Amino acid sequence: MKRRDAIKNILLASASTLFITGCSEANVVELIRNNKILLDNSHKDYLFKISESFLPIADLKEKVGNPVDFIMTMINDCHSPKEVASFANGFEQYKMLMEQSKLKIKSAKEDQVIPVVQKILEETEQIQEDIVFFINKTKNLSVKHLVSSEYYMSEYLDYSLIPKEPFDGCAETQK
Numbered sequence: 673m674k675r676r677d678a679i680k681n682i683l684l685a686s687a688s689t690l691f692i693t694g695c696s697e698a699n700v701v702e703l704i705r706n707n708k709i710l711l712d713n714s715h716k717d718y719l720f721k722i723s724e725s726f727l728p729i730a731d732l733k734e735k736v737g738n739p740v741d742f743i744m745t746m747i748n749d750c751h752s753p754k755e756v757a758s759f760a761n762g763f764e765q766y767k768m769l770m771e772q773s774k775l776k777i778k779s780a781k782e783d784q785v786i787p788v789v790q791k792i793l794e795e796t797e798q799i800q801e802d803i804v805f806f807i808n809k810t811k812n813l814s815v816k817h818l819v820s821s822e823y824y825m826s827e828y829l830d831y832s833l834i835p836k837e838p839f840d841g842c843a844e845t846q847k
Contacts, residue, residue: 700763707753709744709760716740722766723814735823742817743810762806769803
């Protein structure tokens with residue numbers, strides 16, 4: 673291969689890499705395919721941080737699993753296309769809300785994030801239904817993910833698939 677061709681190919685590859693990374697922060701609504709939201713890794717990380725602010729269980733992540741996978745499975749499989757679109761719009765509005773109040777969130781501690789968000793929502797003249805839907809679904813599904821996990825059921829609820837000793841499967845019932 674000639675040097676000029678090699679340099680030209682390197683420059684094209686560099687330019688395309690810069691272009692792709694510059695456009696990597698896609699709008700969540702643009703990630704909807706066939707009425708399902710297909711999040712990229714940056715959006716998954718961001719959704720994990722949001723979930724973590726509602727239910728701080730980062731130390732149990734290995735035992736419980738990633739709540740983002742659960743949340744997205746429930747949103748994509750158990751909700752109507754209208755609700756999926758509302759979730760995506762709410763996610764995008766939440767991102768914009770955090771960008772507008774970045775100084776307030778950075779100055780707040782982790783346990784103060786929710787009051788800051790509530791204060792900002794109260795200050796806005798009109799409450800967007802999509803962001804409320806997004807916040808409620810994320811919070812509720814984060815909690816549901818925790819309480820339906822094997823770790824929570826076996827450690828806190830003392831749940832077992834096999835009944836304990838006093839169980840008698842052949843006991844007669846009274847008529």
